[in-house]
Amino acid sequence: MKPTAAILAVGNEVLRGSVVNTNAAFLGRELSHFGFEVVSHGVCADSRQAIRFRLGEALRRTEVVVMVGGLGPTPDDVTREGIAAHFNVPLVFSAEQYGRLQKIYKRYGKRVPSLVKREAFYPENAKPLINRFGIALGFSIEHQQKIVIALPGVPSELKNMYFDVVLPILKKKYGDLFKSRKLTVRMTGLSEPEVMKKLGENFFKDRFDFGIYPSAGEVMIRILSDSAGVHQRLKKKIAARLKNGIYSWDETPLSVVIGKILAKKKKTLAVAESCTGGLLASRITSHPGASLFFRGGTVAYHPVVKKKLGVPEKVLRERGEVSAPVAAQLAKGVRVWMESDYGIGITGIAGPDGGSASKPVGLVYIGLASPDGKSQVWKHVFWGERHQVQDKAAAKALEYLWRKIR
Amino acid sequence: MKPTAAILAVGNEVLRGSVVNTNAAFLGRELSHFGFEVVSHGVCADSRQAIRFRLGEALRRTEVVVMVGGLGPTPDDVTREGIAAHFNVPLVFSAEQYGRLQKIYKRYGKRVPSLVKREAFYPENAKPLINRFGIALGFSIEHQQKIVIALPGVPSELKNMYFDVVLPILKKKYGDLFKSRKLTVRMTGLSEPEVMKKLGENFFKDRFDFGIYPSAGEVMIRILSDSAGVHQRLKKKIAARLKNGIYSWDETPLSVVIGKILAKKKKTLAVAESCTGGLLASRITSHPGASLFFRGGTVAYHPVVKKKLGVPEKVLRERGEVSAPVAAQLAKGVRVWMESDYGIGITGIAGPDGGSASKPVGLVYIGLASPDGKSQVWKHVFWGERHQVQDKAAAKALEYLWRKIR
Numbered sequence: 001m002k003p004t005a006a007i008l009a010v011g012n013e014v015l016r017g018s019v020v021n022t023n024a025a026f027l028g029r030e031l032s033h034f035g036f037e038v039v040s041h042g043v044c045a046d047s048r049q050a051i052r053f054r055l056g057e058a059l060r061r062t063e064v065v066v067m068v069g070g071l072g073p074t075p076d077d078v079t080r081e082g083i084a085a086h087f088n089v090p091l092v093f094s095a096e097q098y099g100r101l102q103k104i105y106k107r108y109g110k111r112v113p114s115l116v117k118r119e120a121f122y123p124e125n126a127k128p129l130i131n132r133f134g135i136a137l138g139f140s141i142e143h144q145q146k147i148v149i150a151l152p153g154v155p156s157e158l159k160n161m162y163f164d165v166v167l168p169i170l171k172k173k174y175g176d177l178f179k180s181r182k183l184t185v186r187m188t189g190l191s192e193p194e195v196m197k198k199l200g201e202n203f204f205k206d207r208f209d210f211g212i213y214p215s216a217g218e219v220m221i222r223i224l225s226d227s228a229g230v231h232q233r234l235k236k237k238i239a240a241r242l243k244n245g246i247y248s249w250d251e252t253p254l255s256v257v258i259g260k261i262l263a264k265k266k267k268t269l270a271v272a273e274s275c276t277g278g279l280l281a282s283r284i285t286s287h288p289g290a291s292l293f294f295r296g297g298t299v300a301y302h303p304v305v306k307k308k309l310g311v312p313e314k315v316l317r318e319r320g321e322v323s324a325p326v327a328a329q330l331a332k333g334v335r336v337w338m339e340s341d342y343g344i345g346i347t348g349i350a351g352p353d354g355g356s357a358s359k360p361v362g363l364v365y366i367g368l369a370s371p372d373g374k375s376q377v378w379k380h381v382f383w384g385e386r387h388q389v390q391d392k393a394a395a396k397a398l399e400y401l402w403r404k405i406r
Numbered sequence: 407m408k409p410t411a412a413i414l415a416v417g418n419e420v421l422r423g424s425v426v427n428t429n430a431a432f433l434g435r436e437l438s439h440f441g442f443e444v445v446s447h448g449v450c451a452d453s454r455q456a457i458r459f460r461l462g463e464a465l466r467r468t469e470v471v472v473m474v475g476g477l478g479p480t481p482d483d484v485t486r487e488g489i490a491a492h493f494n495v496p497l498v499f500s501a502e503q504y505g506r507l508q509k510i511y512k513r514y515g516k517r518v519p520s521l522v523k524r525e526a527f528y529p530e531n532a533k534p535l536i537n538r539f540g541i542a543l544g545f546s547i548e549h550q551q552k553i554v555i556a557l558p559g560v561p562s563e564l565k566n567m568y569f570d571v572v573l574p575i576l577k578k579k580y581g582d583l584f585k586s587r588k589l590t591v592r593m594t595g596l597s598e599p600e601v602m603k604k605l606g607e608n609f610f611k612d613r614f615d616f617g618i619y620p621s622a623g624e625v626m627i628r629i630l631s632d633s634a635g636v637h638q639r640l641k642k643k644i645a646a647r648l649k650n651g652i653y654s655w656d657e658t659p660l661s662v663v664i665g666k667i668l669a670k671k672k673k674t675l676a677v678a679e680s681c682t683g684g685l686l687a688s689r690i691t692s693h694p695g696a697s698l699f700f701r702g703g704t705v706a707y708h709p710v711v712k713k714k715l716g717v718p719e720k721v722l723r724e725r726g727e728v729s730a731p732v733a734a735q736l737a738k739g740v741r742v743w744m745e746s747d748y749g750i751g752i753t754g755i756a757g758p759d760g761g762s763a764s765k766p767v768g769l770v771y772i773g774l775a776s777p778d779g780k781s782q783v784w785k786h787v788f789w790g791e792r793h794q795v796q797d798k799a800a801a802k803a804l805e806y807l808w809r810k811i812r
């Protein structure tokens with residue numbers, strides 16, 4: 001039985017969507033990885049009552065509650081007060097923290113502003129957690145076998161404090177948790193239903209924790225199990241039943257896997273995109289290390305640019321911009337122009353406009369040119385709105401390249 | 407007194423931080439803008455019990471609860487069952503929805519997989535909400551003056567369904583909220599603190615509802631007010647104090663505003679990107695109608711490609727790939743090669759590696775070439791992680807182009 005954890009963020013700006021709650025994702029990832037069952041995320045208003053009430057809810061269902069935000073110096077930050085109200089204790093003054101504040105401001109030749117003096121207070125039943133990365137003071141409270149931890153909402157301060165002061169507290173009480181076994185598998189060319197079908201009913205007869213995460217053209221599976229036997233058995237089943245689609249046994253995304261293969265083989269890649277408009281190149285370059293194998297790309301949006309890559313006027317006129325020979329020539333043309341080993345060419349109709357009976361929105365041709373100069377073309381009709389068609393086309397192009405070079 | 411709303415996402419992948427909960431941010435923004443007081447966000451596990459329990463909590467404190475996710479075909483998706491359990495009703499079959507599924511699969515010459523048949527079920531007391539953007543069925547329940555709405559967790563489907571089927575439901579019951587005057591302003595080149603400073607204290611003396619939404623290089627302001635007088639006064643103040651940065655008085659994104667200006671002037675654009683790796687082109691082509699003004703782009707990642715666009719070997723050797731002359735030549739070179747009127751060139755160090763004392767991570771040069779063939783270059787050092795540097799660089803390039811052509 002795993003210990004449970006809840007994450008409770010405080011802030012009107014989060015409620016109104018001014019800020020995306022990446023802190024919850026970070027803590028969810030880290031606490032799960034530590035071995036906790038994260039049973040809830042919550043966000044509540046900058047209000048003593050709301051904080052007090054929501055903290056009570058969270059504590060009723062979990063052993064560890066990590067609160068984030070509302071620890072600033074301004075009057076609207078009342079997380080300290082809300083937590084103190086829940087435990088019915090006063091706030092007390094930390095001379096050590098105030099000394100730190102004085103030092104920090106002294107560096108800039110300033111005295112501590114009266115407003116900022118609030119940063120030296122914390123609930124009487126709490127243990128202050130010094131924040132070496134900012135002025136907001138964190139704190140932890142151990143109460144009836146449960147732990148409440150309050151951290152600042154600035155993402156960088158939160159992350160640093162998690163590793164700096166939170167992890168030690170958790171390890172002290174939950175040191176035995178590192179044992180549970182983790183398994184992550186990423187695959188391409190399979191939909192969520194297809195993966196479930198291939199795994200089959202009997203896959204789920206063991207006791208373990210299963211998560212499946214689909215994204216355009218991709219599926220990720222995550223498994224947590226306590227038994228080494230189960231872990232091994234699941235791993236074997238997955239390898240056997242999904243092997244044709246599996247590209248990594250960890251978090252590594254497909255574009256990085258492809259990059260590693262190409263870098264190892266000392267091969268390079270260039271891409272020419274029409275309907276995906278730079279998305280494929282952007283995917284590839286969103287990860288560090290792309291320069292090891294990626295020559296670059298051309299967004300051949302206008303016919304003028306397609307011609308520059310060697311697509312004949314005649315083909316454009318007779319077959320149209322969205323056609324197999326155009327995809328093939330884009331792949332070959334960009335490969336030659338950028339002096340790469342492999343070339344990808346994509347042309348299609350992302351929509352919402354531009355479709356016809358013979359060439360519907362979602363029609364995409366993907367060309368792949370190889371070091372020998374030859375090329376292959378695949379035809380697809382992707383379903384969805386503009387950016388879904390673009391996402392699926394980019395993912396499918398990476399899949400074909402991966403199948404070619406793996 | 408505003409009506410209250412809560413957002414409750416369902417999904418272990420969100421709890422574990424495999425996915426950042428951008429859906430909550432989107433709904434928080436839209437529901438606040440509609441006129442609701444969003445009092446809580448929550449995330450709970452893929453478990454009938456958890457869903458039932460958390461829905462109960464949310465309904466106790468709010469009038470409208472929007473639930474997101476857990477509507478997929480796989481066994482771990484149990485939002486339908488959890489909500490039905492809360493209301494103690496059975497699930498019923500929608501022939502209409504099943505017909506839709508059959509049509510969709512038929513398009514690909516397939517029958518509806520048995521697993522996917524689950525997508526045709528919904529709680530007996532609910533009204534099905536057809537999802538024109540995916541296979542998952544949404545639904546809404548009106549119960550004791552309260553509304554529960556369940557939507558799929560795929561962000562694009564959620565967004566489309568919000569405007570397509572949710573807004574009409576909210577307007578029907580809360581139409582009077584619509585009378586309140588809404589003001590949306592989007593600006594570039596200003597940070598949130600800069601905007602707040604320029605607006606000044608006295609801006610906030612009237613009674614109105616204010617939301618500010620920063621993103622890379624951009625800020626959006628949304629205001630709700632009941633008085634026409636206040637509305638007009640605020641509009642005047644904003645126009646006067648922020649005019650230099652305002653590019654639209656509605657939701658229109660900057661790349662679309664630029665596209666409209668260029669199309670109107672019958673001018674075209676081409677971009678050459680190094681460190682942004684296709685992100686800028688991808689931004690421009692993510693909206694329909696880009697073909698009216700966008701010639702295309704080159705991702706000049708490798709020196710070979712930079713040379714193809716006319717960057718002299720000597721410049722690369724003496725000044726380096728990340729330098730002002732390279733940005734200028736990329737802009738000029740791509741403009742000439744793609745026969746466009748304007749050209750943008752970007753070169754920089756997105757990081758995390760590749761930085762040095764003289765050229766730190768975040769250093770970016772942006773070049774802009776004009777119809778007269780002349781070019782300008784701007785130097786920036788952007789702070790943040792790789793994707794933040796890329797986002798900010800792409801946004802800044804669009805800002806310079808906009809300032810040039812507006």
